[in-house]
Amino acid sequence: MSEPIAPGHLRDLNYSAWQFWDQASPADQDEQLRRQKDLAEQRGYLLGDRCFISPLASVADDELRLGDRSYIAAGAYLTGELYTGRDCTINPYTVVRGKVVLGDAVRIGAHTSILGFNHTMADPDTEVFRQPLTVKGITVGDDVWIGSHVVILDGVHVGDRSVIAAGAVVTKDVPAGAIVGGNPARLLRWRIPTPTPTHGSDGLAVFADRAREQAESILDRCFDADSGLFRDTPQAAFTVRAQCDAVEIADLLLGQAPPQLPAQTQIDRLRSWQDPTTGLVGELGDEQPPDPDHPDLFDHHLGYHVLSVGYALDLLGSDFPHPIRVITDPGRIITAVEAQPWADNAWGAGHWVDIVGTAVHFNRRRGHPGPPGTIEALFGWLTTRADPRTGMWGEPAPDGGLLQVVNGYYRASRGTYAQFGVPVPQPEKVIDTVLAHARDPRLFRPDRQNACNVLDVAHPLWLTQATGHRTDEVTRLAERLLRDALGHYRNAEGFSFQAARPTPGLQGTEMWLAIIWLLADLTGQSSLLGYRPRGVHRPHPAATLRGR
Structure with a gap:
């Protein structure tokens, strides 16, 4: 010194x-x-x-x-x-x-x-x-x-x-x-070796062909023949979600049920896991059924199974055997949505909305729409409470970060506006907010990306693209994120949820495949992939409010 x-x-x-x-x-x-x-x-x-x-x-x-x-x-x-x-x-x-x-x-x-x-x-x-x-x-x-x-x-x-x-x-x-x-x-x-192109028509087509060729290997590495169950990664525990992710991957890349088991076996197993009293699906190995009197209508951890099991059954040509009974009158829905932690955990609040909206969707398909005005009350609350500064719900973090706000927006809008084909309020503000968020290098540098954060940017931009607002910037961002996403793929193994982690899994593979479609569609190239998400991460509406 x-x-x-x-x-x-x-x-x-x-x-x-x-x-x-x-x-x-x-x-x-x-x-x-x-x-x-x-x-x-x-x-x-x-x-x-x-x-x-x-x-x-x-x-x-x-x-x-x-x-x-x-x-x-x-x-x-x-x-x-x-x-x-x-x-x-x-x-x-x-x-x-x-x-x-x-x-x-x-x-x-x-x-x-x-x-x-x-x-x-x-x-x-x-x-x-x-x-x-x-x-x-x-x-x-x-x-x-x-x-x-x-x-x-x-x-x-x-x-x-x-x-x-x-x-x-x-x-x-x-x-x-x-x-x-x-x-x-x-x-x-x-400054570095000339990069090999991984996007554009050639890169997308090559990726899609390779992924289809390797789909069975990706599923096999996470399948246990003795139990007939899938794990997220070869060393992980068996979970409900892993079975559903396997169904989604097989539908995307193979156009069929996972070939490791007969389709009807998978249908029967998923249907058998639904509790007839609540309509919810517990985790594998749980001895107690889901609590029918949960103060928040359902346990948030188990609530995701409404989405994952419901859409896996849908892809297999089936549905839940029982209605999801936690959906009650409009008054209780409004009380519960008001009680969500929008200020400091907008993702958790959006997660709750996503589950409620999806439960209503599957109930309506089974002919159990529930009390009149329930889903309309939820839409009304969301539409009138969107922040005019961001077009979203919740508050930025003390350091100005928008992670909770944007990720919560994806979940809440996915289960409502996107799922039912309703235009989102203040779409141009949504685009402004997402583009600002996507400039945060703490989250969007290639080695720091995870599937959740990139999906939660790609989907709102796809949902609002018809506005034409800041289209050039949206396209440039989509091209950059698409290039990054294709670079995360690992031969015969798929994708890791967190790009930098060494072990790919079913959750990461299912989510990144959906992300790649959304980003490719934003750049006008999705037809080159030969697949389109039809499950949890489907871009197009699954129903309308006017009917089933």
Whole structure:
């Protein structure tokens, strides 16, 4: 470690900010920590360990989150919303404005401008500076080097491990691993080996053919011949959901029941698991039937079996033998939906709505619609309670994250608007919210993706695509996520739920197959896959409110 510099030379460290914690005196370090504490308390900024914010920088962000060891040097000008990962640098005289998300280890050279907003100019009779601003936002992946005097314009996504040469003007997305330069920026060469195309017509067709060829192997590795049951992964316990995921995968890739057992055997087994008193399906090995007097109408853990078993039976050409009796009068439904944890667990609340809507759907198909007005009451509550800021339900996390809100929206809208073919309220706000959420590198960097989070982005965008709102951005996002999704596939094993986990399973395989269809359809290529989800993750309505 270098010796502390003389106090008179502290100004130099405002410009060479990477040296501050090694060379500043203890007194100057204490002053920096006091400054950061004041910013955190007064403005709500979230600052990691060993960050540095020069007092000679103009930091006027509405929201600011700096990861560990990130710094803002003298002369920088920041406004809007900035979220960074660890080890990020904003060097002297850099401008970062609008909504900007940086991954880990993003290094930005001096005099660069990253502008996550834009001026509109639609009205020729109004001066441009008086017209409204638009904000799409900019996201930058991990391990990105941005040279000096670069300009990055609103709406751009910069992929992981890319390099932007000094002086470049970036107006379009930068692929992961690319080195770009010029005005407008163009590909110069690859920092990493040239990627093999995994999307587009050839990539989709090759993937679909391979998955169909390997479908039986994917199912076999999770099937136990002694018990006649499926596991999610070869080492996992037997579960109800694993049997249903096997049915869904076989329907998608083979167009039939899983070949490991006769279809009628699978139908009889699924039907036998329904409790005739409640209409619910418990977990395998449960000695007690589901509680008929549960205060929330049903146990949330077991409630998913309404979806998984109901749609597995549907794919096999059958249905539940008994009505799902937890669906009661409209008043109790409204009381229960009001009691859901929308503020801090919107996913759990949406999960509850999904189960209720699906239970109504299967009951109506069996000729048991229940008390009049039940499903209409649920739709009425959802429609009138959608947040006009997001088009969704629930509140963002304290750090601004939208995970709960977006994931809860997928579940609630899937079981209601999507399942019954009803237009969603405020679809353009939904698109805005989903696109903002999908720029969070904590969740959507390829190695951090999981099937739930990507599905919960893909489905709302598919559901709202008829609006034409921000179509170009939706298409670019779908192309990127589709490329990532195809890269998660493992030969003869399928997909892991969490992309980075080593063991693929039935749940991950079923969900990623549905995701790939949705993303391919958003890019106009779904016909190349030769399948379409018809089960839990079906995109098209299963019924209408007017009839069964």
